Amino acid sequence: MATSLLHGLxxxxxxxxxxxxxxxxxGRIAGISGIASHALFSRPRLSQAWRWAFIIGLLISPLIVVSLGLPGNVAFSSEVVLGDPLVPWPVMAIAGLCIGLGTGWSHGCTSGHGVCGLARLSPRSLVATMTFVTTAMSTVGLTHSLRV
Amino acid sequence: MNCLMALLSGLLFGIGLVVSGMTDPQRVVGFLDVTGDWDPTLMAVLGGAVLTTFVGFRLLRRLGRPWLSATFEWPTRRDLDRPLVIGASLFGLGWGLSGYCPGPALLALNTGDLSVWGLVIMMAVGWWAAQRWSWQR
Incomplete structure (x- = not known):
């Protein structure tokens, strides 16, 4: 537990x-949903190329972690760097749609609202973060009690 | 140069996600499952990230402008509206169902797992739909 917390920190x-x-x-906020959605669906311009560069950095980061021999923090394993999905594909697909629509409408996800927004003491981000953490906890609580 | 710095930022962000364990939905759901065997790791991640960013942004505000660009693009909106709350609720639902938020989902494409690819494709569909059907206030 202590090692996982230290790795987390x-x-x-x-x-x-x-x-x-x-x-x-x-001079940009590192908000992943905003950067990725505009990279995909705004008119492509050379001035927006930094969005793709950021996403490429994200995408290759696990390979860099592996090649540098850095530790991951996957539960129950010290060798694996990325975890595995917990739910079957139809649930993953529905979840993906909810995540896309939700972060699109609220203009941010865990990075934009959760990290950058809270650090800026933004009231919008505080409300968004409290809302998505609460609904996510309720969802997990509900699915947990249904499964058992 | 702008693209190089964005690439390095994305790389560092991703390394942080892997080192912290947030690419593992088990860790995320372990945090969200407050009634079960609670895993506080996500709180350490968010706490460390927010505190670091808070201090850094404070220092940056003293600079007149960023290194490679004309102005700091700080978000300016402070109003609370329905799309914010409904969107955040919907995101929370998807996050709780799967244990993935957008960053870790993109990183997990490297696993080659088809259900992760499905989640990311549907997420992109959601982004497209949210841009097309924005809310009337």
């Missing part, structure tokens, strides 16, 4: 450093 500080680096260098 170190990882969290790295995520914070990434958000700072992004704002320091190009």
């Amino acid at each position: 170190i990882g969290g500080v790295l995520i914070g450093c990434a958000a700072i680096l992004m704002m320091f260098s190009i």
Whole structure:
């Protein structure tokens, strides 16, 4: 438990450093849903190429972790770097649609509202974060009690 | 240069997600499951990230402008509206069902798991739909 918390804290500080680096260098919020959705569905312009660069960085990061021999923090395993899905594919598909619509309408996910927004003390992000954490906890509580 | 810095930021962000364990839906659901065998890891991640970013953003606000760009693009909206709350609820539902939020889902494409690819494709469909059908206030 203590190691997983320490890994969590170190990882969290790295995520914070990434958000700072992004704002320091190009003046942008490191919000993943916003960056990715605009990269995919806004008119492509050269001035927007940084969005794709950020996403490529995200996509190759697990390979870098493996090649550097850094530890992952997957429950029950110290060797595996990425965890496996917990639910069957139809549930994954429905969840994906909810995540896309929801982060699209609320303009942010765990990174934009949760990390950057809370750090800016934004009232919108505070409300969004409290809302999605509460509904996610209720969803897990409900599915848990249905399963048992 | 802008793209290089964005790439490095994305890389660092992703390494943080892997090192913290947030790419493992088991850890995420373990945090969300307050009635079960509660896993506090996500709280350490969010706490570490928010505190670091808070201090960093404070220092950055003293700079007039970013290194490679004309202005800091700080979000300006402060109003609370229905799309914010309904959207966040819907996101929470999807997050709780799967244990994935957008960042970890993108990283997990590397597993080659088809259900992860399905989730990401449906997430993109959701983004497209949300841009097309935005809310009338």
